[in-house]
Amino acid sequence: DRLDAIVYAFTKYSEKKNINAVLTDIKNWKVNKDQLLRSDTAFVSVLSDMIDKTEENTYKIDPIHGDRKILIRKLKRTKGIQYPEEVFRFSMSGETRASIANHVQKDKFSIICAVKHKNNELVMYYLNDLKILQDLIKESFVEDAYESSIRCISESISESFKEIMRKFNRAFASQDGLGEDDIRDYKAAVEYLQQIQILKEHLGSSLLSPETLMQNIISELHERSRALNEEELYNSLVGIYLNNLRMLNNSFKELEIYYRNSCKEFDERFYLLVQSARELIPT
Incomplete structure (x- = not known):
């Protein structure tokens, strides 16, 4: 009921080409003989309208020699x-829908595989593909695939980094302290989290930021420092803490200020300890 508002213009056709005849042949010899095409009433209506409107006048666009004023006046x-x-809806046959659904499933599986192998560029590629399809055809099965892929990625990243932080925190609180491997693995995790920020366009606020891992270190340092305030300076845990702090500062320059302040606090405690010891020694 809105076909009267549509004007058809054609490109890449020679002046001698009878477009109306071409369209009529398509309807008579292809559409009318194909049950699937005939059942697409919207398509048949548009094709019939094109035939009617090109019967007397056909607008052929020639960007070099053509007169654009004619088409502009018509528009x-x-x-x-x-x-x-509200009028235009993306139309597809059952075969096309099945083909797109198959493509969407391949995208989903490819995303899972790319996440597993930490290939961020590939994850981004397939997410973009799903988003383009979603915006183009606006079908629920595409939207569901896109949203479930985002949830899958977010949950995978969240669980992975929660385990990384748990492992780091256990080593930090242990009697042995942090090892070089612990710090190297944690630093690699921070760098990887920086790299996957390219996915923020799709994941939004659900994507962890690198600051989350750095804040975890600072929280552990604060907690350990408060606990050591109740301990004597000769306690072995103090030495372990200071060694942890030194190693972390060497790998994470973001901790420089915290490192200096913490060293200053312990230096003051050692100074007071020495002063009190001197007072106990008779002269």
Whole structure:
């Protein structure tokens, strides 16, 4: 019921080509003989309208030699569609729908595989592909695949880094302290988290930031420092803490200020200890 608002213009056709005849042949010899095409009433209506409107006058666009004024005048006289998004709907056959659904499933599996192998560029590629399809055809099965892929990625990243932080925190609180491997693995995790920020366009606020891992270190340092305030300076845990702090500062320059302040606090405690010891020694 809105076909009167549509004007058809054609490109890459020679002046001698009879477009109306071409369209008529398509309808008679292809559409009418194909039950699947005939059942697509919207497609048949548009094709029939194209045939009717090209019977007397056909607008052929020639960007070099053509006169654009003719088509512009026609468009200006044509009554437009006020809310086109309510009128136009993406139409597809069952075969096309099945093909797209298969493509979407392949995208989902490819995303899972790319996440497993930490290939961020590939994850981004397939997410972009799903997003483009979602915006184009606006079908629920595409939207569901896109949203479930985002949840899968977010949950995978969240669980992975929670385990990394738990492992780091256990080593930090242990009697042996942090090892070089612990710090190297944690630093690699921070760098990887920086790299996957390219996915923020899709994951939004659900994507962990590198600051999360750094804040975890600072929280552990604060907690350990408070606990050691109740301990004597000769306690072995103090030495372990200071060694942990030194190693962390060497790998994470973001901890420089915290490192200096913490060293200053312990230096003051050692100074007071020495002063009190001197007072106990008779002269």
